[in-house]
């Protein structure tokens with residue numbers, strides 16, 4: 001027991017570092033993913049064929065290719081293109097971003113030159129999840145009874161006002177559970193960042209597990225990793241439950257719409 | 269959309285006694301309206317003028333095109349051809365979204381399934397459009413809303429949510445919501461069809477009061493008693509055509525068309 005504890009306490013800083021990277025990457029990833037998803041989801045409902053086509057293209061290409069591969073494309077392709085075309089340096093961008101987030105000290109603990117990997121890794125994950133979330137947003141908007149839109153339009157509200165005041169508030173309540181689902185899998189998929197050598201929670205744990213010869217201690221590290229992932233994900237679930245409960249009031253989604261939402265979820 | 273230039277149907281003009289083609293005293297003017305859903309010809313050459321202050325009841329079998337007609341009037345459905353004018357303002361699919369909204373805010377619409385906004389309380393349902401569309405200050409909009417709620421007999425329900433109301437109460441809120449925009453005309457699409465029988469009269473009483481105030485109303489209804497005693501004119505539609513129309517006493521008392529007689533027979537004596 002003592003031996004287990006001392007092995008763990010030695011490695012706690014690395015684990016905490018990994019967990020922090022995972023949490024920050026996940027939070028930024030979620031926010032970015034929503035920024036991709038909202039225009040893409042609404043765009044797929046646009047009456048302009050060009051907008052609709054572009055958004056459908058995005059969703060289908062992202063859904064139809066593996067996340068892992070997309071991360072390599074972002075890292076090796078996009079980062080070089082941006083650097084040559086716009087002299088865009090992801091390392092500096094990451095430093096500025098973390099400074100803005102008041103997490104400057106995190107940067108100093110990162111391996112050197114890991115900036116592009118984190119930057120494009122997080123963008124890649126967000127871009128990927130944006131497509132799945134776009135489908136949830138589209139399905140959520142469609143799940144709101146058409147009569148709501150008609151009632152709003154006949155009162156003289158514009159299409160934008162109707163979306164803003166009538167459709168989206170109702171759609172959001174329907175969308176919270178599947179969005180939470182995606183956020184939870186997003187947290188776990190930040191583990192993919194390890195293929196770009198980002199020392200997030202999974203890679204950090206593997207690293208310290210290799211430093212010992214004891215399978216028992218390895219097992220201990222992985223249990224700790226498991227607990228940390230669970231705490232992060234379960235907190236998300238609790239937050240979403242609270243939001244859902246606070247908003248509980250008589251929204252009845254259109255029949256069949258919930259089934260459509262089930263399919264909009266990211267398959268695991 | 270092609271504007272159909274043709275003389276108004278002579279027979280129709282005769283039955284209604286309306287001056288053909290005169291603009292100024294017509295609140296709603298529908299001429300030569302055709303609507304196709306794909307191949308399906310749902311409305312055929314409809315001429316449907318409604319005078320200022322007139323209450324018109326539209327009756328007819330299910331699927332005859334009543335809802336489509338009333339939905340074309342505020343462009344929830346786009347007509348295939350024909351022309352529609354609201355208080356002299358021509359509607360067409362060329363209108364910008366803003367212009368269309370200008371027209372729609374003058375036409376209150378009441379749906380058979382209420383379409384109240386479930387995430388907003390009764391008061392917010394009523395004040396939303398006056399505040400967002402007419403830019404009326406909130407305090408003033410709420411004052412008007414309370415007055416309208418009192419008028420439809422729901423003064424104490426301002427803070428309730430739609431799912432806490434009975435069907436009849438919901439429909440009266442929906443009417444108050446439409447009235448809050450102070451529209452030039454009200455369109456009702458089977459406002460009592462989704463109600464339990466004992467709740468129908470509370471809604472019809474509100475509608476009768478509105479007609480007696482001299483509001484311009486178009487009411488699609490299966491309530492023959494309402495059509496006969498409240499409406500100034502009854503229009504019978506079958507298979508997308510106006511088969512017969514006129515004074516309710518004439519149409520109900522001695523229908524001139526066999527199809528009208530058969531419809532009354534089915535509706536008034538279902539057994």
Ligand SMILES: Nc1ncnc2c1ncn2[C@@H]1O[C@H](COP(=O)(O)OP(=O)(O)O)[C@@H](O)[C@H]1O
Pocket residue numbers: 305308310328329330331332333334335336337
């Ligand atoms: N959006 C639509 N698409 C295709 N057909 C429709 C649509 N709406 C109505 N119809 C058809 O048009 C006809 C008239 O419908 P409607 O105006 O709702 O009749 P009513 O209100 O008199 O019962 C019906 O045959 C109906 O099936």
Ligand SMILES: [Mg+2]
Pocket residue numbers: 334335336458
């Ligand atoms: Mg109908």
